Amino acid sequence: MDRTPAAATADDFLDQALLEEAAKKSGLLWVRADGEAQARPLWHAWYDGAVVVVGDGGEQPLHGLAPGSGAVVTVRSKDKGGRLTGWAAAVSELAPNSDAWLGAVEELKGKRLNAPDTDTIADRWARECRVLRLAPVGALGERPGAMPDGSHAAEPMPTPATTRRPIPAGLPRLLFKRR
Structure with a gap:
């Protein structure tokens, strides 16, 4: 199917709007x-x-993300939790205390929940952390109406956390005994 330049521009504009709105509204x-x-x-x-x-x-681990490399970003719907859109991204690192870094940190500070050092968090991030920018590259790989087939289920990542053991058989009687 041939697309006129105007149609391609409209699709690109809509894809950019979807990408931006999805990323702004999703917390993860x-x-x-x-x-x-x-x-x-x-x-x-x-x-x-x-x-x-x-x-x-x-802060959160950034395994494998390095300046000059690429990444695939998938955004989920905030209300339903399902896959909403996905795209390829170019990874770059922002230099601490640069104008771009300061602007990004201002946005990130508002999203950081339960920070132990709210007043001095920017100083700690400048000393200890990396602030990365994931810029969209090319067209959206996934969007409503153009999702890949399959479940995309994956094995859970290794973790030292364990699941709870079965509850003792007598516990329900103790908890729900009649008075």
């Missing part, structure tokens, strides 16, 4: 760095036409 996105087998959840903010994340040094 899934990022798979080039060379990594699994995507990882990251909290983020939208700033200056790209997703920005802060990590390492006591």
Whole structure:
């Protein structure tokens, strides 16, 4: 099917609007760095036409994300939790205390929940963490009406956490005994 330049521009505009709105409203996105087998959840903010994340040094781990590399970003719907859109991204690191870094950090500070050092968080991030910018590259790989087939289910990542053991058989009698 041939597209006129006007139609392609309209589709590109709608894709950009979907990408931006989805990223702004979702509190969590899934990022798979080039060379990594699994995507990882990251909290983020939208700033200056790209997703920005802060990590390492006591914040969320940014495994495999390095300046100059690529990544695949998937955004879920905030209300339903399902896959909404996905795109390829170019990864770059923002230099601490640069104008772009300060703007990104202002956005990220509002998204950081339960920070132990709210007043000095920017100083700690400048010392210990990396702030990365994930800029969209090319057309959307996934969007409503153009989703891949299959479940995309993956094995859980290894973790030292364990599940609860079965409850003792007598516990329900203790909890629900009649008075």
